[in-house]
Amino acid sequence: MLTDKRILLIIAGGIAAFKSLDLIRRLRERGALVTPVLTRAAEEFVTPLSVSSLAGEKIYRDLFDLTDEAEMGHIQLSRSADLIVVAPGTADLMAKMANGLANDLASTLLLATDTPVLVAPAMNVRMWDHPATQRNLATLKADGVSFVGPNEGDMACGEYGPGRMSEPLEIVAAIEGAMKAGPLTGRRILVTSGPTHEPIDPVRYIANRSSGAQGTAIAEALVAQGAEVVFVTGPADAARPRGVHLVEVQSAQEMMQAVQEALPVDAAVFSAAVADWRVASASDSKIKKTKQGLPKLEFAENPDILATVSQLQNGRPKLVVGFAAETDDVLANATAKRTRKGCDWIVANDVSPETGIMGGSENAVTLISEDGAESWPRMGKTEVAKILAERIAKAL
The missing domain is CATH 3.40.50.10300 (CoaB-like)
Incomplete structure (x- = not known):
């Protein structure tokens, strides 16, 4: 189902970013082509070299890259993919998406696209339960953004509750469901x-x-x-x-x-x-x-x-x-x-x-x-x- 499908994978900053490495591997096993985008915060958790090596492609991280932007690269990136996946989707990036902010490459890509978007949220339980995050979640769902997770469980911070990013195979299944675009898509x-x-x-x-x-x-x-x-x-x-x-x-x-x-x-x-x-x-x-x-x-x-x-x-x-x-x-x-x-x-x-x-x-x-x-x-x-x-x- 994913053979030769192009996935634009946006990796935001959070401890769950380490799961994105396994997600890339799982997607490549299924024949998908993965183009990674890292936020600056993501680089605190995973290295550009490890992400690029697993994806087998160049990573993107700078909005004002002279080489890429000479051809309006952020527009091309956002529209050439079959699906944009945000994993992990932090509270900050979800807030930017919901409110139309575009102050880095990841948020600009998400604002400039007409490609379907799937988000795998990951954050502290109190951040997930906060009214602001729940408002942003409702806005994004109304805008047609799809979600997988978050799951409940132990947090890196020592707390317990909803906010753990879905496991890589769960995200793969959601990606396959989104790609299938069956009769219940959007339901x-x-x-x-x-x-x-x-x-x-x-x-x-x-x-x-x-x-x-x-x-x-x-x-x-x-x-x-x-x-x-x-x-x-x-x-x-x-x-x-x-x-x-x-x-x-x-x-x-x-x-x-x-x-x-x-x-x-x-x-x-x-x-x-x-x-x-x-x-x-x-x-x-x-x-x-x-x-x-x-x-x-x-x-x-x-x-x-x-x-x-x-x-x-x-x-x-x-x-x-x-x-x-x-x-x-x-x-x-x-x-x-x-x-x-x-x-x-x-x-x-x-x-x-x-x-x-x-x-x-x-x-x-x-x-x-x-x-x-x-x-x-x-x-x-x-x-x-x-x-x-x-x-x-x-x-x-």
Whole structure:
């Protein structure tokens, strides 16, 4: 897919710049032609020689290079690429992009281009969460800029949270998705996946038996169709999909908050197996066995994420897809669920133990909509995801 595709890679200043070296290698392995641009700050973290050696091409860093600018080089650079990738995308460079500043080569290239742009943000968690950065993010998305990440994790500064640059293979997957320019290009889709863990005490929890495999497959199928995917997952066993904006949560309440923060989106696919109940007052310390007998646990109902989003008056996604994992009267219960929740589609499946579907590699589903019920033959979860992604593309 990337053979002979020209990538203009802008490397900004940040500790994550070291990942750009591996990104160049991965892109070259796939046949891409990589033209690197370094900011002055980037040179504090990676050397021009190492970048140029891996790319096999000259690097660019000076806006007022007499040789290059004699031919208006910044204009030519910005428009000859198939895709411009900014990795890492620092808070400073995102601010320049959002506000049209052009005081160095990187920002000038980004302002002078009509080529699609993909940004992999990387910054301290407080910088990422700052209202100014979030305003700039919203502006850039409205301008048509695509994003991959950031991921959550430990920071070089010792803090933890969102702000880590996506891994090189995640960025490659996003680049491949952008290059494919599929029917979902420009669409933003939310996918929830996996189980939720509702704490009883620090060592025990209530959960559903979900591996997250179907959710991962759906997210990857949507990325392959060109969509920008926000992937909100509980503590699933399945590998995380590549090329998505990953948000990891534990409980249903955390998932509800993450979903609300991801809106607005064009479509939402709620494949997560969210626990219906939680312990009303989880213990801060391990509950011990006593001679008084079994502990008494009081339960509270978790937020209904599917119904909440389906019934939004403002900002409701154009398409809301729910899942119904049933063991009895599958079609009847799933049809009733669609009416009760107010979603557009329900993907129903029989998860009785004898089917082997829960935690397995295959699925047999029925798609329920206002047009009726359509049963699909049993197939791999990847194939189910591809068909569902195609239907979503057609609906949008």
